Amino acid sequence: xxxxxxxxxxxxxxxxxxxxxxxxxxxxxxxxxxxxxxxxxxxxxxxxxxxxxxxxxxxxxxxxxxxxxxxxxxxxxxxxxxxxxxxxxxxxxxxxxxxxxxxxxxxxxxxxxxxxxxxxxxxxxxxxxxxxxxxxxxxxxxxxxxxxxxxxxxxxxxxxxxxxxxxxxxxxxxxxxxxxxxxxxxxxxxxxxxxxxxxxxxxxxxxxxxxxxxxxxxxxxxxxxxxxxxxxxxxxxxxxxxxxxxxxxxxxxxxxxxxxxxxxxxxxxxxxxxxxxxxxxxxxxxxxx
Numbered sequence: 001x002x003x004x005x006x007x008x009x010x011x012x013x014x015x016x017x018x019x020x021x022x023x024x025x026x027x028x029x030x031x032x033x034x035x036x037x038x039x040x041x042x043x044x045x046x047x048x049x050x051x052x053x054x055x056x057x058x059x060x061x062x063x064x065x066x067x068x069x070x071x072x073x074x075x076x077x078x079x080x081x082x083x084x085x086x087x088x089x090x091x092x093x094x095x096x097x098x099x100x101x102x103x104x105x106x107x108x109x110x111x112x113x114x115x116x117x118x119x120x121x122x123x124x125x126x127x128x129x130x131x132x133x134x135x136x137x138x139x140x141x142x143x144x145x146x147x148x149x150x151x152x153x154x155x156x157x158x159x160x161x162x163x164x165x166x167x168x169x170x171x172x173x174x175x176x177x178x179x180x181x182x183x184x185x186x187x188x189x190x191x192x193x194x195x196x197x198x199x200x201x202x203x204x205x206x207x208x209x210x211x212x213x214x215x216x217x218x219x220x221x222x223x224x225x226x227x228x229x230x231x232x233x234x235x236x237x238x239x240x241x242x243x244x245x246x247x248x249x250x251x252x253x254x255x256x257x258x259x260x261x262x263x264x265x266x267x268x269x270x271x272x273x274x275x276x277x278x279x280x281x282x283x284x285x286x287x288x289x
Contacts, residue, residue, distance in 0.1 A: 017050035026277040027149030045100030052093030067191040105152035116144040132194040135177040142173035164226035175212040217242035234283035
C-alpha cells in the first residue's frame with residue numbers, strides 16, 4: 001500500500017500541484033480581502049485539477065520519459081503503474097477537481113480550470129515537441145490559477161489588479177523553466193524534444209534568461225500601479241524583493257558562474273514568487289484588519 005501511494009504521488013506530482021495553488025489563494029485574497037471557508041474548496045479543486053493534469057501529462061509522455069535520465073524512474077516507464085491505471089487516476093482527479101470548482105466556485109472558475117488543463121495537456125505538451133520556445137505560450141498555465149481564485153471570490157476578469165498579477169506569473173514562469181534547461185537541456189535533446197540548448201549557446205541562453213528575470217521583476221513593480229497592493233510599505237517590499245532577485249540573478253553573468261550559481265538563482269526565483277504572493281495577500285488582509 002505504501003509503494004502504491006508513493007507511485008500515485010509521483011504520478012501526480014502532488015507537492016507541485018499543491019504549491020501551485022498558492023497563487024490561487026493570492027488571487028482569492030486579493031479580491032475577497034479576507035481568508036474564509038470559501039477559499040478551501042477552491043484550493044482543493046485547483047490542486048486536484050493540477051494533480052490530474054500532471055498525471056495526464058505523464059500518460060501522454062511515458063515513452064519520452066523512458067528516454068530521459070530525469071524521468072525514466074517515473075511510475076509508468078519504471079513499470080510501477082500501467083498506462084491504464086495512470087489514466088484512471090488522472091481521469092478521477094480531473095473529474096473531482098472540475099466538480100469541486102463547479103459546485104463551490106461557479107462557472108467562470110470552472111471554465112478557467114478546464115482551460116488550464118486543455119492548454120497544458122492539449123497545447124503545451126505537444127508544442128514541446130515542435131518548438132524550443134514552447135515555454136512562452138506554455139506560461140499561460142501559470143497565469144490562470146490566480147484568476148481562478150479571483151473569480152471564485154466574485155471578481156471580474158477585466159479588473160487591472162488581477163490582470164497585473166496574472167501577467168507577473170506569466171512572465172515569471174518563463175525564466176523559471178529556462179533555468180532548468182541548464183541541467184536538463186541535453187536530456188531533452190536525447191529524447192528528441194525541442195530545446196533552447198539546440199538553438200543558443202550556454203552564454204546566450206544565460207543572458208536571455210537573465211533578461212526574462214529582470215522582466216519578471218519589472219512586471220512585479222506594476223502591481224501597485226494597477227491596484228494589486230495599496231500600502232506604501234507593500235510597494236517598498238515589492239521593490240526590495242525585485243532588487244534582491246536581480247542582484248541574485250546577476251551572478252549568472254559572471255565569468256565564474258557555474259551550476260551552483262544556476263541552482264541558487266532557481267531557488268531565488270521560486271522564493272521571490274512566494275514573497276510576492278505573501279506581500280500581496282498580507283497587504284489585503286492588513287488593510288481590512
